[in-house]
Structures are given as structure tokens and as C-alpha cells.
Amino acid sequence: MVTSRTLLAQLVAFDTTSRESNLALIDFVWRYLTDLGVNCELIHNAERSKANLYARLGPAGKGGVMLSGHSDVVPVDGQAWSVPPFALTERDGKLYGRGTADMKGFIACMLSAVPHFLAQPLTQPLHLAISYDEEVGCLGVRTLLDALAQRPEKPDICLIGEPTELQPVLGHKGKLGMRCEVQGAACHSAYAPQGVNAIEYAAKLIHRLTEMGERLAAAENQDARFDPPYTTVQTGVIQGGRALNIVPAECSFDFEVRTLPKDDAQQVADELERYAHRDLLPLMQAVNRDTSIRFTSISGYPGLYTDAESPAARLIAHLTGTDSFSTVAFGTEGGLFHQAGIPSVICGPGSMAQGHKPDEFISLEQLTACDAMLRRLAEWMCL
Structure with a gap:
């Protein structure tokens, strides 16, 4: 099994600033998943310069859980970095690089967990989504949601791994x-x-x-x-x-x-x-x-506020061990998923206090904790 740290180093090496194409990263993820036997689908923009990736594993049928993250990052222009922004640097238990917190850290954990999910007797499907152009208005995910709307097998819950220090978040403006x-x-x-x-x-x-x-x-x-x-x-x-x-x-x-x-x-x-x-x-x-x-x-x-008694909220409370729900000031794709009929919660490793800044980082401790949370999700999906 490839570790989340190894995968994060590979993901950070792709310059997926929103003004650039994300296709090199998406191709890397596609090859990684297909090598594991997971069928992937690409949903391109009109110019075919960017793509969302959608994958599904586990049993056929409706429902299940979606893990979702965006591939694009904000620019480093004009920022005073002490380390190369598109190469992972480790110092004192912290991993530095553009996108480590926002939000390639979660994507790395998600991809690292796939072999574990494949080895489990899942009773419901696991959906994976990686979008583009979230940082410039949550643009790319809309075509992915349009595609899902035409299908009867939508997930019941979406977990969006934006950095919340793995605290459960139910709402944003x-x-x-x-x-x-x-x-x-x-x-x-x-x-x-x-x-x-x-x-x-x-x-x-x-x-x-x-x-x-x-x-x-x-x-x-x-x-x-x-x-x-x-x-x-x-x-x-x-x-x-x-x-x-x-x-x-x-x-x-x-x-x-x-x-x-x-x-x-x-x-x-x-x-x-x-x-x-x-x-x-x-x-x-x-x-x-x-x-x-x-x-x-x-x-x-759109904004998001998921009912604290909903199945989505109860699941994230189970996975994190707390029902001390909060909100965040920044926006996510969660409101769009919710509008599409997929109740959503926000929970991921790292902190947005480091996002969008020079020397952005995520701690190894947070990656490890996210790995453990996804293993708990796999156990829950076998019940």
C-alpha cells in the first residue's frame, strides 16, 4: 500500500494552480486507480484542458458514501516561500508545499485508502470525486454533478475533505x-x-x-x-x-x-x-x-447547513468521535452537492489557517489521523 505521505509528495509536484491544466495530476490518479482495478471516468471542460475524475468501487446499487476533493490550488506569485512550493519538504513533523492543506493532503489519504476499501466486504458503494477550478468559484464540479444527475445511483452522503483539522463541519456561507x-x-x-x-x-x-x-x-x-x-x-x-x-x-x-x-x-x-x-x-x-x-x-x-440529526451528520460524528459540529468561513463545493440531492459534510486534515499562504503545510500527525478516519469509514461501510 502506498502511504499518504508518498502520494502527497507526488500530488504536490503537479502545478495545478487554477490558471493551469490539471490533466497531468488527473492522469496520474487515473493510472493509480486503474492499476488497482478501479474503473474511472473523466468529465472534461469544454476546451478539454481540465477534467474531473469520478470513480466507484464496491457493490453495485444506489447509495453509499462519496469522498470528494478539488485538485486545483491558489497561486504562489508574490509570496515569499522558504521552500520550493511544488516539492514536498519535511521539517519537524510538518510537510510543506502548495496544496498540502488545501487540499491535496485529503486526496492523498483518500487514494492511499483505496486498497484497504477494496479488501473489505463493503455493503455499499464508495464513490470518489476529484474536481477542478474550485478555487475560482466551484466551477468544475458542476459538470460532474450534471453527469451524476442523469444516473439513479447517486451516493447518499458526501464527505468533502477541506481542511478542518478533522473536526466535523456542517455549514458554511x-x-x-x-x-x-x-x-x-x-x-x-x-x-x-x-x-x-x-x-x-x-x-x-x-x-x-x-x-x-x-x-x-x-x-x-x-x-x-x-x-x-x-x-x-x-x-x-x-x-x-x-x-x-x-x-x-x-x-x-x-x-x-x-x-x-x-x-x-x-x-x-x-x-x-x-x-x-x-x-x-x-x-x-x-x-x-x-x-x-x-x-x-x-x-x-450556495451556502451549506446540514441538519445535525441527518445521516450525514451522524456518520461524521461517528467517524470523528464528536458531535461538536461547527461552521467555517470559507466556501466549499458542499452547497452544490447538497443542491444536487447529496447531503454533505466537511471534514479533512490540516488547517485553512495555513491555506493560501507561503510555506503552506500539513502535519504528519493530521495525515495519520485522516488515514485512521478513513479506515473507520471502511469498517462502517461493511456493516
Whole structure:
């Protein structure tokens, strides 16, 4: 049996930054699994430059458990690494490299456990999924879920191995990323009233967003299970203007809404768009008919909150030895699995405190503990 540490070294060596292809890593995993006699399926993107991998082992039929992880990692550009980011380095019981925590450590444990699962008299199927482009909006897994939707043999439970220090997590917020583009009308700044200042109208929209965020943060809208305990709204990027003596004709800004699972991010975007078209656009077009305000979606994924009494929650409590469930601030593919009718929980080795940073690491202790958790899963799947 190949150890999870050995497999992690091999996985980290693939540069699967989201802007790059993940096919070399997927080919490695495909060969590893097929050599063990596991049938694998690849679900490519439209350009065939990336792929999800799906595999199934154990008895035929409905149900079972899915283990899921994403293959892509965030960039190392501009980060001060003391070790090579795409080579595993061990120091004092810690394994350094991009993706060790987020989340190739879990994938390594998952793959290392496959021979053990194959040797057991499983009474239900084990599903394996490795996706692409999670870090840029949970994009790749959607085609995998579309494929599963056409089949009657979906898993009953999905365990997503994002780094939680192997603590059971039942929830996270959803996210919607939007871009607003304001098209004004330029003129010499000495005659500013004859133009339409795109930056100033964008500022009005951003101010309205701030007010909406304050309303969502009110005590009656809060859920103490999350941190922060309310839906948040923030503007992250703004661009506009060419020179101080020109009334700016263009301005765009990107904003995001991170919602509690009970809230709908699209309602925030729709409210802002109504304000733009009802209150601001008439003022702009009274000066110049060619002005406009346009909204486009950049990215988004739903929130997750799995019932603490559900079979998925009870399973992860059994595997971890605790029903002290928590939530995480970061997003996962869990909400999409849940929407597809596959109840999901989040639990994996390592900590997101190390994710996305230079000198990212996972401890050998966490890998070993995850190996043990998956062996307990195999025992449970034989009952």
C-alpha cells in the first residue's frame, strides 16, 4: 500500500494552480486507480484542458458514501516561500508545499485508502470525486454533478475533505460575486454638469451596498453558528477615470455577498439593480441617452447547513468521535452537492489557517489521523 505521505509528495509536484491544466495530476490518479482495478471516468471542460475524475468501487446499487476533493490550488506569485512550493519538504513533523492543506493532503489519504476499501466486504458503494477550478468559484464540479444527475445511483452522503483539522463541519456561507459597469459621458471637467460622472454614480451604488450590508447585520438577522454571524456585503475592486480634468465616462466595481444559508444573495444584487435602474439611470439619461448601468455575475456558490440529526451528520460524528459540529468561513463545493440531492459534510486534515499562504503545510500527525478516519469509514461501510 502506498502511504499518504508518498502520494502527497507526488500530488504536490503537479502545478495545478487554477490558471493551469490539471490533466497531468488527473492522469496520474487515473493510472493509480486503474492499476488497482478501479474503473474511472473523466468529465472534461469544454476546451478539454481540465477534467474531473469520478470513480466507484464496491457493490453495485444506489447509495453509499462519496469522498470528494478539488485538485486545483491558489497561486504562489508574490509570496515569499522558504521552500520550493511544488516539492514536498519535511521539517519537524510538518510537510510543506502548495496544496498540502488545501487540499491535496485529503486526496492523498483518500487514494492511499483505496486498497484497504477494496479488501473489505463493503455493503455499499464508495464513490470518489476529484474536481477542478474550485478555487475560482466551484466551477468544475458542476459538470460532474450534471453527469451524476442523469444516473439513479447517486451516493447518499458526501464527505468533502477541506481542511478542518478533522473536526466535523456542517455549514458554511454562500457567495455571489458581481460586477457593475457604469457607462457615463465624458466632457471637460470645466463643464462637469454637461457630462455624466461614472465614478460618482458608482459611488452612489457602493454607498447603497454599504447601507444594505448594515441592514443585513442587524441583530434580528444574525445566526450565532457563523463568524461573522450575518450576511456580509463588500466592494473589493473599483476602476475608473483617465485624468483629473476629464469627467470619467467609465467606472466598474466588483462586489460580493457572503450569505448565511437562509439568505439569498441574488436578492441583494436584485435590490441594487432596481435602485440603479429606477433611481439613478433616469438622472444619467436626462443628460445623455447613451449612458447605462450593467450588472454581470462573476462567480457564486450556495451556502451549506446540514441538519445535525441527518445521516450525514451522524456518520461524521461517528467517524470523528464528536458531535461538536461547527461552521467555517470559507466556501466549499458542499452547497452544490447538497443542491444536487447529496447531503454533505466537511471534514479533512490540516488547517485553512495555513491555506493560501507561503510555506503552506500539513502535519504528519493530521495525515495519520485522516488515514485512521478513513479506515473507520471502511469498517462502517461493511456493516
